[in-house]
Amino acid sequence: AQTVTQSQPEMSVQEAETVTLSCTYDTSESDYYLFWYKQPPSRQMILVIRQEAYKQQNATENRFSVNFQKAAKSFSLKISDSQLGDAAMYFCAIEGGYGGSQGNLIFGKGTKLSVKP
């Protein structure tokens, strides 16, 4: 079974600074996808970035980038030039693969990010 661990319940960053959110996971799959989702106070789940496990190159989306360490099963999210609108809950997730759960997303418990002006 897949598991996702986010060890930082809360994080804080100064506006314009950089912050890194940690995520570790466990899976027996060789082909899987990893995601970071943002959930602002509106509670809409918004896809921030995704990483395909077979790709060694770290994914980037504008100010968001990941540090994907497959051997260590680590998938951290770096937010550069933090903005007030980045304040939200951030969830790390792994897709369950094509095994018994048909590609279901398994989520971590989330990290609450605060951005200080």
Added chain:
Amino acid sequence: SQTIHQWPATLVQPVGSPLSLECTVEGTSNPNLYWYRQAAGRGLQLLFYSVGIGQISSEVPQNLSASRPQDRQFILSSKKLLLSDSGFYLCAWTVRERTDGYTFGSGTRLTVV
């Protein structure tokens, strides 16, 4: 473009009353559909998923059920709500090729009183 609609946005229901939450997807065919629940201050728990019309798989034994009467319609139901059914319910879809990630609806906040 693909969109997902989920309603109602909020719902307050008494214990023992029935429940029906609806989710529809536009702009795609034959999607995988999911129902998740998020308790206050916690992550998302997968409740049901469906890979086709009439095909429902349950991840967690509970007081809820799901149905998929049409390709792009996914319904979450209960015959008698419990207090523990309160939470934030999210519908999501993805294409089978898993190329674009998962898209979530705007969610339904259910309070059972």
